[in-house]
Amino acid sequence: MARSEQRKQPRKAPAKEPRRNAFYAQSGGVTAVINATACGVIETARRHGDRIGKVFAGRNGILGALREELIDTSVESAGAIAGLRSTPSGAFGSCRYKLASIDENAREYTRLIDVFRAHDIGYFFYNGGGDSQDTAHKVSQLGARLGYPVVCIGIPKTVDNDLPRTDTCPGFGSVAKYVAVSVREAALDVASMCETSTKVFILEVMGRHAGWIAAAGGLAQEKPGDPPHVILFPEVPFDETSFFARVRDTVDGVGYCVIVASEGTRYPDGTFLAESGARDAFGHAQLGGVAPTLARMVREALGYKYHWAVADYLQRSARHIASATDVEQAFAVGRAAVELALTGRNAVMPTIVRESDEPYRWRIGEASLRSVANVERKLPKAYISKSGYGITAAGRRYLRPLIAGEDYPAYRDGLPDYVTLRNELAPKKLPPFEA
Amino acid sequence: MARSEQRKQPRKAPAKEPRRNAFYAQSGGVTAVINATACGVIETARRHGDRIGKVFAGRNGILGALREELIDTSVESAGAIAGLRSTPSGAFGSCRYKLASIDENAREYTRLIDVFRAHDIGYFFYNGGGDSQDTAHKVSQLGARLGYPVVCIGIPKTVDNDLPRTDTCPGFGSVAKYVAVSVREAALDVASMCETSTKVFILEVMGRHAGWIAAAGGLAQEKPGDPPHVILFPEVPFDETSFFARVRDTVDGVGYCVIVASEGTRYPDGTFLAESGARDAFGHAQLGGVAPTLARMVREALGYKYHWAVADYLQRSARHIASATDVEQAFAVGRAAVELALTGRNAVMPTIVRESDEPYRWRIGEASLRSVANVERKLPKAYISKSGYGITAAGRRYLRPLIAGEDYPAYRDGLPDYVTLRNELAPKKLPPFEA
Numbered sequence: 051m052a053r054s055e056q057r058k059q060p061r062k063a064p065a066k067e068p069r070r071n072a073f074y075a076q077s078g079g080v081t082a083v084i085n086a087t088a089c090g091v092i093e094t095a096r097r098h099g100d101r102i103g104k105v106f107a108g109r110n111g112i113l114g115a116l117r118e119e120l121i122d123t124s125v126e127s128a129g130a131i132a133g134l135r136s137t138p139s140g141a142f143g144s145c146r147y148k149l150a151s152i153d154e155n156a157r158e159y160t161r162l163i164d165v166f167r168a169h170d171i172g173y174f175f176y177n178g179g180g181d182s183q184d185t186a187h188k189v190s191q192l193g194a195r196l197g198y199p200v201v202c203i204g205i206p207k208t209v210d211n212d213l214p215r216t217d218t219c220p221g222f223g224s225v226a227k228y229v230a231v232s233v234r235e236a237a238l239d240v241a242s243m244c245e246t247s248t249k250v251f252i253l254e255v256m257g258r259h260a261g262w263i264a265a266a267g268g269l270a271q272e273k274p275g276d277p278p279h280v281i282l283f284p285e286v287p288f289d290e291t292s293f294f295a296r297v298r299d300t301v302d303g304v305g306y307c308v309i310v311a312s313e314g315t316r317y318p319d320g321t322f323l324a325e326s327g328a329r330d331a332f333g334h335a336q337l338g339g340v341a342p343t344l345a346r347m348v349r350e351a352l353g354y355k356y357h358w359a360v361a362d363y364l365q366r367s368a369r370h371i372a373s374a375t376d377v378e379q380a381f382a383v384g385r386a387a388v389e390l391a392l393t394g395r396n397a398v399m400p401t402i403v404r405e406s407d408e409p410y411r412w413r414i415g416e417a418s419l420r421s422v423a424n425v426e427r428k429l430p431k432a433y434i435s436k437s438g439y440g441i442t443a444a445g446r447r448y449l450r451p452l453i454a455g456e457d458y459p460a461y462r463d464g465l466p467d468y469v470t471l472r473n474e475l476a477p478k479k480l481p482p483f484e485a
Numbered sequence: 486m487a488r489s490e491q492r493k494q495p496r497k498a499p500a501k502e503p504r505r506n507a508f509y510a511q512s513g514g515v516t517a518v519i520n521a522t523a524c525g526v527i528e529t530a531r532r533h534g535d536r537i538g539k540v541f542a543g544r545n546g547i548l549g550a551l552r553e554e555l556i557d558t559s560v561e562s563a564g565a566i567a568g569l570r571s572t573p574s575g576a577f578g579s580c581r582y583k584l585a586s587i588d589e590n591a592r593e594y595t596r597l598i599d600v601f602r603a604h605d606i607g608y609f610f611y612n613g614g615g616d617s618q619d620t621a622h623k624v625s626q627l628g629a630r631l632g633y634p635v636v637c638i639g640i641p642k643t644v645d646n647d648l649p650r651t652d653t654c655p656g657f658g659s660v661a662k663y664v665a666v667s668v669r670e671a672a673l674d675v676a677s678m679c680e681t682s683t684k685v686f687i688l689e690v691m692g693r694h695a696g697w698i699a700a701a702g703g704l705a706q707e708k709p710g711d712p713p714h715v716i717l718f719p720e721v722p723f724d725e726t727s728f729f730a731r732v733r734d735t736v737d738g739v740g741y742c743v744i745v746a747s748e749g750t751r752y753p754d755g756t757f758l759a760e761s762g763a764r765d766a767f768g769h770a771q772l773g774g775v776a777p778t779l780a781r782m783v784r785e786a787l788g789y790k791y792h793w794a795v796a797d798y799l800q801r802s803a804r805h806i807a808s809a810t811d812v813e814q815a816f817a818v819g820r821a822a823v824e825l826a827l828t829g830r831n832a833v834m835p836t837i838v839r840e841s842d843e844p845y846r847w848r849i850g851e852a853s854l855r856s857v858a859n860v861e862r863k864l865p866k867a868y869i870s871k872s873g874y875g876i877t878a879a880g881r882r883y884l885r886p887l888i889a890g891e892d893y894p895a896y897r898d899g900l901p902d903y904v905t906l907r908n909e910l911a912p913k914k915l916p917p918f919e920a
Contacts, residue, residue, distance in 0.1 A: 140677035242575035
């Protein structure tokens with residue numbers, strides 16, 4: 051009854067805006083939740099079929115646009131697209147490819163516009179970090195200049211949490227949760243064995259330029275004295291003497307010492323610990339790993355038995371332990387990007403706006419791409435404890451809500467049942483282009 | 486009604502057997518589920534209060550018995566003991582401490598019996614690997630000889646899966662699941678970036694003497710060509726030429742190559758790759774890590790961009806992604822140990838007996854400690870593929886059920902809410918002893 055009544059109501063007049071296709075690309079290092087953003091973009095676009103035709107995804111990110119390798123997402127089932135929400139990494143491929151400035155390489159920007167024109171693309175959604183926001187900003191300017199206006203929306207993504215104007219970056223919360231959980235678990239292992247075995251455990255985490263991820267390890271600590279006992283931030287110049295003293299004091303007092311080390315830990319002169327010039331017997335530079343480097347230093351200075359782990363890609367792909375908050379926000383920025391585009395906004399990026407810490411409340415905001423491009427947000431000094439080896443209550447207050455909640459993927463045969471898309475390319479219409 | 490009728494029935498006559506205390510100790514490397522076994526022991530003992538008085542747990546394993554540091558588990562609430570089921574690592578502490586042979590060190594065995602006698606301990610439950618089963622076996626023999634018979638039950642535990650007579654060892658299934666899930670996730674990351682970034686990813690896993698854990702990485706593969714593309718087993722002598730050829734062919738064919746390397750990977754002469762004699766600029770032996778060693782070799786021979794991860798303790802403490810099958814079996818062997826003791830069995834170990842692969846069915850069996858002690862179960866050759874770089878269908882059939890099911894811990898503030906016990910020591914009754 052209700053349905054037939056609805057049908058009798060006069061249909062809205064068709065929107066004046068033309069129906070155009072959309073292009074979506076994933077950029078830079080992938081995360082556990084970037085596909086949740088893709089899910090938000092595609093599902094929302096599908097709900098606005100009157101305004102948005104097909105959503106094309108760039109095969110391997112922006113390279114897909116330059117090479118006219120456009121994945122036609124319209125052939126994917128609703129179930130497959132929904133599955134993106136719980137599938138880590140970049141379902142369409144990503145790339146590390148920064149477009150040069152327009153002056154240096156107008157050719158690439160022109161090509162983008164050519165491809166957009168050939169496929170009637172009126173919306174450009176670029177899902178990435180600072181560089182990507184800069185690119186999206188330039189494309190929006192150039193399109194207008196070249197007589198092919200295209201709506202350009204940046205969508206935040208980075209495990210490094212270093213985008214400005216947004217309270218956090220989708221992708222970070224899940225790495226933070228992985229690191230905090232791993233520290234808590236490994237620390238229990240070390241604690242239970244320290245009487246006769248390992249005294250010092252070092253976990254190396256990502257974050258070459260900023261200590262956001264290392265700071266998240268601090269969440270594993272419930273009360274003073276709990277692990278982690280030492281966090282090494284890129285922001286705090288590494289001081290051997292004070293480091294050794296702290297490790298020794300911790301082992302003396304607690305029986306063991308758990309260290310979280312950012313891969314970006316560096317000496318006061320800026321040299322990374324992991325690139326400290328050591329060479330192997332063949333004269334090769336010793337391979338990175340701040341964790342093994344620290345382990346060697348600890349053994350030589352203090353003689354403790356140690357173990358070390360390097361989480362590397364495991365930390366940013368660990369969808370199995372993703373933060374529910376992060377997943378929700380990743381989806382929300384994807385949805386918001388499409389909604390912003392449809393309400394006529396251009397050259398903007400949806401942001402996460404924190405309204406309160408506890409209870410944690412947030413909403414979607416927006417920032418101009420101009421204000422976001424090429425600005426790096428540093429870990430605030432106020433989040434690093436006075437000793438330089440821990441996080442403050444303020445840091446904890448900021449970080450804690452970002453790891454809240456679990457959002458488990460479905461499992462089959464004991465393994466996460468991640469989706470694989472068909473990833474069919476749309477027929478090419480233009481001559482090849484050498485990116 | 487039914488209840489009052491039950492009450493009217495004559496109560497069973499009290500058991501003839503005396504009520505005696507029990508001693509439980511965790512031994513060797515801890516696992517994500519060894520506390521589930523402790524939970525099985527303690528909860529079952531509590532249900533048999535007529536026969537078993539207190540359960541004492543050794544502080545730091547067998548050292549706790551030698552030092553008369555007996556944790557009185559009777560002061561722990563039912564909720565805390567239940568929480569052990571989902572808390573990783575050794576809640577009472579563990580140790581790497583192997584008792585010498587009785588001839589070499591009768592003093593230690595005598596001390597054990599003295600402590601047992603002082604605290605009226607009639608049941609000895611020793612939860613560990615091969616060495617621990619050997620110790621439990623010796624204690625059972627010596628007790629009788631010294632006129633203090635004690636029921637000795639070994640309980641299997643080891644991530645290495647190398648105990649004989651049992652289909653699997655509690656602890657292994659959860660490491661296997663962690664490794665398989667991590668390989669699947671990290672491989673998605675590599676796949677999505679390989680066009681412009683990392684071509685070769687190496688995950689180093691535990692298993693110095695046997696490739697059980699490395700083999701589990703093979704479960705991430707759904708169909709031929711899927712990652713992992715290369716598994717390096719300690720059982721297969723490392724051949725550089727064939728390895729490089731396989732990596733190159735994989736990168737050429739698939740675009741990237743995911744490698745799971747056992748820490749025990751070795752050259753034909755038995756030298757571990759991770760200890761291949763490389764020295765840094767200061768003449769120090771290059772620190773272990775088969776993963777960074779392989780990474781350097783790949784870069785030098787093939788020039789590919791690589792990443793590597795070393796899971797170390799993360800893999801064996803990862804209760805957050807434990808196998809439900811493993812948790813259930815870990816609990817079951819703890820419960821069975823007490824039940825065996827109460828039915829008069831001695832010098833035995835409960836085992837897991839597989840009844841069928843699919844559907845997976847298992848039951849508890851038992852093996853004599855004599856038959857278990859000092860026997861190492863190797864990874865069957867039939868589980869390693871002909872190439873030497875993968876697992877066979879038979880291997881997959883064996884491994885798959887062991888990672889089945891998820892058993893998530895409770896979370897608070899975004900982190901697993903693991904229990905911490907009070908761990909109060911029982912008053913000492915004997916003079917000190919230097920272990």
